[in-house]
Amino acid sequence: MALTKFDICSQALIKCGADTISSFSDGTHEANVCSVMYNTTKKSLLYYTFWNFAILKVQLNRLSETPTDAKFLFAYSLPGDVIRIRSVFDENGQADFTYKKEGQKIFSNNKTAFVEYVQEMDETTMPSFFVEALVAKVATEINEAITASGSLTQRLASDFQQKLRAARIADGQENPPQNIMPAGRLIEAHLNGSTSDRFRHEQS
Numbered sequence: 731m732a733l734t735k736f737d738i739c740s741q742a743l744i745k746c747g748a749d750t751i752s753s754f755s756d757g758t759h760e761a762n763v764c765s766v767m768y769n770t771t772k773k774s775l776l777y778y779t780f781w782n783f784a785i786l787k788v789q790l791n792r793l794s795e796t797p798t799d800a801k802f803l804f805a806y807s808l809p810g811d812v813i814r815i816r817s818v819f820d821e822n823g824q825a826d827f828t829y830k831k832e833g834q835k836i837f838s839n840n841k842t843a844f845v846e847y848v849q850e851m852d853e854t855t856m857p858s859f860f861v862e863a864l865v866a867k868v869a870t871e872i873n874e875a876i877t878a879s880g881s882l883t884q885r886l887a888s889d890f891q892q893k894l895r896a897a898r899i900a901d902g903q904e905n906p907p908q909n910i911m912p913a914g915r916l917i918e919a920h921l922n923g924s925t926s927d928r929f930r931h932e933q934s
Contacts (some may be wrong), residue, residue: 732854733861735772739764742868745886746876763875764868771871775814776848777865778894781903783857785816790836790843799830802837810834811850818845859900866890 740750750760754765756921776784779799790806797805808815808831818829820840830837836845856864870886 733856734738735768735853738861738865739768739868739872741755741914743876745865745889746868746873746882748876750796761875762874762890765873767871768868771868772864773813773850775849775860775867779898780814780899781848781860783860784813786849787844787846790818790845792843793835794843797835797837798832799837802830803839804837804843806836806838806843807841808834808836808845809847809849812845812847813850814848816846816848818843820844834843844891857900859897863893863897866893914925 736751736753738759739852743750743764749758750762751761751764754761754768786809788809790808791807793807795805797803812834815831818826818836818838820826821842821844824866826843828841829843836843854860866886866889870883870890873883873886
C-alpha cells in the first residue's frame with residue numbers, strides 16, 4: 731500500500747519516541763508540529779540533490795509579454811511543480827548558460843526553450859530509498875519541538891546523513907543521469923578531442 735504524508739510523519743514520530751498521527755488536524759501537539767514542518771522539509775530534501783527519479787524535461791510555454799530585463803528577447807512560464815532547475819536548453823539540446831530566472835518565469839534569447847528540473851513529488855510516487863531519507867529528515871526537524879531533547883536530535887541528524895548517502899547511491903544506480911547532449915555528439919566530441927590531443931602530442 732502506498733504511503734501518505736501522515737504515514738511518513740508517523741514513522742518520523744516513532745523515531746522520536748512520540749505518538750503517531752492519522753491527519754494534520756488530529757488536534758494533538760504531534761499533528762500540529764508535523765503540519766507546520768512537513769511540506770518545507772519534503773521540499774528541502776528534494777532540493778538537496780538533482781534526484782534522477784524526480785527529474786523531468788519539458789518544453790516551456792513562451793509568453794507574449796516582453797521580458798522586464800532588456801538583455802533578453804523572450805519570456806517563458808515555468809511549470810508550477812518546479813523545485814529546482816537543473817538546466818535550460820534549446821531544441822537542439824544545446825545548454826543555455828545565459829538564461830535568467832525571475833519568479834516563475836525564465837528569460838532567454840532562444841525562440842524555443844526546454845527545462846530540466848527537479849519536480850515536486852507526490853508521496854505515492856517516491857521510491858523507498860527517498861522515503862527512508864525523508865522519514866529521517868522529518869524526525870530530525872521535528873524532534874526538539876516534540877521531545878526537547880538535543881542529544882536525540884544529534885543522533886537523528888547522524889541517522890539522516892547515513893540515509894541521505896544511501897539514497898543518493900541508490901538513486902544513481904537505479905537511473906543513471908542522462909546528458910542533455912545526444913550520445914552521438916558526445917562520442918564525436920570525445921573523438922575530436924582525442925585527435926586534437928594526439929596531434930598536439932605528435933607536434934611536441
